[in-house]
Amino acid sequence: xxxxxxxxxxxxxxxxxxxxxxxxxxxxxxxxxxxxxxxxxxxxxxxxxxxxxxxxxxxxxxxxxxxxxxxxxxxxxxxxxxxxxxxxxxxxxxxxxxxxxxxxxxxxxxxxxxxxxxxxxxxxxxxxxxxxxxxxxxxxxxxxxxxxxxxxxxxxxxxxxxxxxxxxxxxxxxxxxxxxxxxxxxxxxxxxxxxxxxxxxxxxxxxxxxxxxxxxxxxxxxxxxxxxxxxxxxxxxxxxxxxxxxxxxxxxxxxxxxxxxxxxxxxxxxxxxxxxxxxxxxxxxxxxxxxxxxxxxxxxxxxxxxxxxxxxxxxxxxxxxxxxxxxxxxxx
Amino acid sequence: xxxxxxxxxxxxxxxxxxxxxxxxxxxxxxxxxxxxxxxxxxxxxxxxxxxxxxxxxxxxxxxxxxxxxxxxxxxxxxxxxxxxxxxxxxxxxxxxxxxxxxxxxxxxxxxxxxxxxxxxxxxxxxxxxxxxxxxxxxxxxxxxxxxxxxxxxxxxxxxxxxxxxxxxxxxxxxxxxxxxxxxxxxxxxxxxxxxxxxxxxxx
Numbered sequence: 001x002x003x004x005x006x007x008x009x010x011x012x013x014x015x016x017x018x019x020x021x022x023x024x025x026x027x028x029x030x031x032x033x034x035x036x037x038x039x040x041x042x043x044x045x046x047x048x049x050x051x052x053x054x055x056x057x058x059x060x061x062x063x064x065x066x067x068x069x070x071x072x073x074x075x076x077x078x079x080x081x082x083x084x085x086x087x088x089x090x091x092x093x094x095x096x097x098x099x100x101x102x103x104x105x106x107x108x109x110x111x112x113x114x115x116x117x118x119x120x121x122x123x124x125x126x127x128x129x130x131x132x133x134x135x136x137x138x139x140x141x142x143x144x145x146x147x148x149x150x151x152x153x154x155x156x157x158x159x160x161x162x163x164x165x166x167x168x169x170x171x172x173x174x175x176x177x178x179x180x181x182x183x184x185x186x187x188x189x190x191x192x193x194x195x196x197x198x199x200x201x202x203x204x205x206x207x208x209x210x211x212x213x214x215x216x217x218x219x220x221x222x223x224x225x226x227x228x229x230x231x232x233x234x235x236x237x238x239x240x241x242x243x244x245x246x247x248x249x250x251x252x253x254x255x256x257x258x259x260x261x262x263x264x265x266x267x268x269x270x271x272x273x274x275x276x277x278x279x280x281x282x283x284x285x286x287x288x289x290x291x292x293x294x295x296x297x298x299x300x301x302x303x304x305x306x307x308x309x310x311x312x313x314x315x316x317x318x319x320x321x322x323x324x325x326x327x328x329x330x331x332x
Numbered sequence: 333x334x335x336x337x338x339x340x341x342x343x344x345x346x347x348x349x350x351x352x353x354x355x356x357x358x359x360x361x362x363x364x365x366x367x368x369x370x371x372x373x374x375x376x377x378x379x380x381x382x383x384x385x386x387x388x389x390x391x392x393x394x395x396x397x398x399x400x401x402x403x404x405x406x407x408x409x410x411x412x413x414x415x416x417x418x419x420x421x422x423x424x425x426x427x428x429x430x431x432x433x434x435x436x437x438x439x440x441x442x443x444x445x446x447x448x449x450x451x452x453x454x455x456x457x458x459x460x461x462x463x464x465x466x467x468x469x470x471x472x473x474x475x476x477x478x479x480x481x482x483x484x485x486x487x488x489x490x491x492x493x494x495x496x497x498x499x500x501x502x503x504x505x506x507x508x509x510x511x512x513x514x515x516x517x518x519x520x521x522x523x524x525x526x527x528x529x530x531x532x533x534x535x
Contacts, residue, residue: 066362073358077456080470081449086442087362087425109441111470 022094022128025115028075030055033123042094042106042130055126064091067110074112074124083110085131096132107132155230157207158214166229166237171292173225173241177284185248185283187238188299189217189255192276192311194234196268209264209275210234216258220251237299245283245318252279252314260312271311278306281316288319336376340525343532345374348497348512351457355450359503363425368502369450371512377494379515382485384478387496387511389414395475397447401455403466405523408515409455410485411447411499415475417508418443424503444471454497454512462527485515493521 016023017037025034035050045058055071056063063071066088070081083091090105097104109131115123153165161169170186177184191197191213198206214228217236221228227239240248256277264275280303282295298317306315348371356369377386384390391414401407413421422442448471459466474481485494495514500507516524 069358069361073452073456077452077459079452079456079466079468081452082441082445082470084441084445086422086439087445113470 020130022126024055024126024128026055026071026124026126028122028124030071030075030124032058039094039128042096042098043092044095044098059093061093064088067091070110070112071124074114075122078114078116078122080111080113083108083112085109085135092128094128096130106130107135158210158230160214160218160236161227161229163229163231166227166231166239169227169229170237170239170296173227173239174284174290174292174295177241177286178289181286182242183244183247183284183286185240185243185245185281186295186299187240187248187252187255187279187281188231188296188303189236189238189252189277189279190303190307191234192271192278192307193266193269196270197266197275200266200268212262212264213259213275213277216262217255220254220258243283244285245281245316248281248283249314249316252281252316255279256312256314276312278303278311279314280304280306281314283316283318285319336525339532340528341374343528344495345371345497347457347461347531348374348454350461351454352450352499354457355453358449358453359425359446363503365504366502368500370500371497372500373498375496375498377496379485379492379494382482382494384482387412387482387513388498388509389478389511391415391417392478393475394418394478394481395443395473396481397443397451398472398474399448399451399468399470401466401468403459404464405458405466405520405527406517407520409451410513410515411450411510412481412513413443413508413510417510418475420506421446421501421503421508424506440473440475444473447471447473450499450512462524462531464523464527485513493518495521495524 016034019036019038022039022042023034023036024032024039027033032050032053032055035045035047039050040046043059050058056068066083070083073079074081085107088108088110090108091110092108094106094108095102095104096106107130109129111127111129113125113127115125117123153161155162174184176182191209194206194209197209210230214230214236217228217238221238223240225241226243229237229239231237240251243251256279259275259277260272262275265273266275267273269276280299280301282298282302284290284295302315302317306313309315352369352371356367359367359369389412393415395413395415395418397411399409401409419439422439425442425446451471452468455466455468458464493516495516497512497514499510499512501510502508
């Protein structure tokens, strides 16, 4: 009987074997003194084969260096050590279900604690926790929160951003453009005679038009900072940071053309046989001062001009600078 | 209040740099690349003098890894990083391809391990070089407002002295700064000084 063997108590043995945690006790030379049922279950190594063996050779693959260093540090400095799952994943060849999945190593968190008994004999306690459930749970929570975050910003029908996202982003981007003195444009666009389309073809068909229009618009709005959002029923908004009146006007014309090219029949339209859109653009020159509400009003006014002029076209207002909300701006 | 001589502070910095060297080699092994760790400066504060700017913690939230040490010197030891830096360090340790979001779930445990390595290394260096025996608990990590964490330090009237190590850490060419704060009772501080003086005389 080695002198280092700790005195055992039947109840403490019962408890140690019932733990949902791997428990290994080493003597000061790294010899295994205790190997609980959890360890047997997840390592496939019986207590008889483990007790009295060197921890460094008990596993066929040996111990990873990080664990060897940790054990060594615990022995030398008598301070407890932690091996986190994040930095080590699965240091020991342990398996959640050895019979069914003999290749799936369990995700582990290990803590190693020095123990000293009444007569001054030193031991080393290794605790292995299965972290796969907590990792799975956290991953699930993260997936869910990602989905919620997406649902909170995306319009579920068209896949464009929603109004809420637009409101936040518009203010933030406008503020940034003014601070950094860069140009900025906002587009509002409307599907022409959309109510008549719905009345003629039905709402499901109307929904398909909304989806098709958004796809077509997205194919033309390529810069990552640009934001296409569904502003209302058949009304959309495009935030164009770092884009002046010429650029945004040219883009708006391309967007109009893109929708014409879709050739979606619209027999009820008063201006065409196909689905068309009208676009109002409001642009700010670098250094101009304008608040979000006013720029939005200008874009809306511009859209109204495009509609009044016969629809399927673009109207734009350049440099919506204002300190006075009633100032007149030039429509081009 | 206790005044430290330059010799004493230098001797302490030297002891802690030995600890930092040990921690760096453990960390290098884990991240499989060169980790550098140094303690350029050691300072003493009264608890009442502690605030965010004294510790150069320019962030609303900080992460703290805490261990309690007992033995001939009794101390509450904390490794303090701004929350953002803590996340960056963990990211660098895990490899640059992991995103910050992905890290959130592991952050706590990984920071505990990092803190444990640095704290243990510094403590074992003190124990070795100054010839004292020290015991410790497993680390606890918490992230909270800078104000709250610092107020916990300051409110502990039984531990009126704080020894602050400024730590520079470089992982894969990225530099980070943190602090290691030893919160000591005046008795423990006196004990520490006795041991340092003995060490200086023995040199």
